[in-house]
Amino acid sequence: MLTLALDFGGTKLAAGLVDAEGTVLAEGRATSPPDAAAGYAAMLALARDLLGGAADRPLACGVSFGGPVAADSRTVRRSMHVPGWDGAPLADWVERDLGLPCAVANDADAAALGEARYGAGRGAALLLYLTVSTGIGGGVVAGGRLFRGARALAGELGHQCLDPGGPPCSCGRRGCLEALAAGPAIARSAGMADARAVAEAVARGEPGARAAWERAMGWLGIGVANAANIINPDRVVIGGGVAGAGELLLAPVRAVAAARCLDPELRVELAGLGPRTGLAGAAAVAPAATGGVP
């Protein structure tokens, strides 16, 4: 089955044609315009280009969106990056303009579905996905479907409070996992430009960077164990930019999570989709548009 995948990121737009294995067969990219109307128009142009050049017509469209999405999987609540998206009926627009059934998920949920269907979560009956980048997001996939909760807020692992008197968080509270262990928190704690610079300094053996890194990895491990003790997933997959550090992240998070999780068989793995995450994740959302299970 061929799927049209649309990825509305913070600074970039991407559209792709994705096959049943999650391989991106063709894609187009653009810089994200500064408002919703222009962003949608630019995405529509990318999609029409792809559809015009495609030998086969996709059967459905899946969207990964950088912001919260309503429980109907059709309506954007708001964008975390671009003004004007509040309440936008994005799936309706896509169906009207491209004639394809469409479903929308936020980017962390889409990445979770993508990992479950095509990546490191394949074969897991209950997958807990965690993305660690400028924020910390997450998603839970049970039996191939997103577990979204009453108002589509399940899996917000980044906003579990680990230190009530801790640093302020993007959500307005204090001491959330995100405020302690996302990329900006790691950089701040090490006094460096970004988390990548900290990881490189750790690899070179700089003690200050190592201390900041180990602290953040400790918080991540606790966050993973807390969530695992609640839902007992058969696999935890960690993606996002900070997870690009590979073993440097995986080894300490695994060790801390194993020490605190009640299930001795908990598996923690790195995400497998890498640069394909946005489009493969969006494609994995598409079956929801036609009522199918991936």
Ligand SMILES: [Zn+2]
């Ligand atoms: Zn928070």
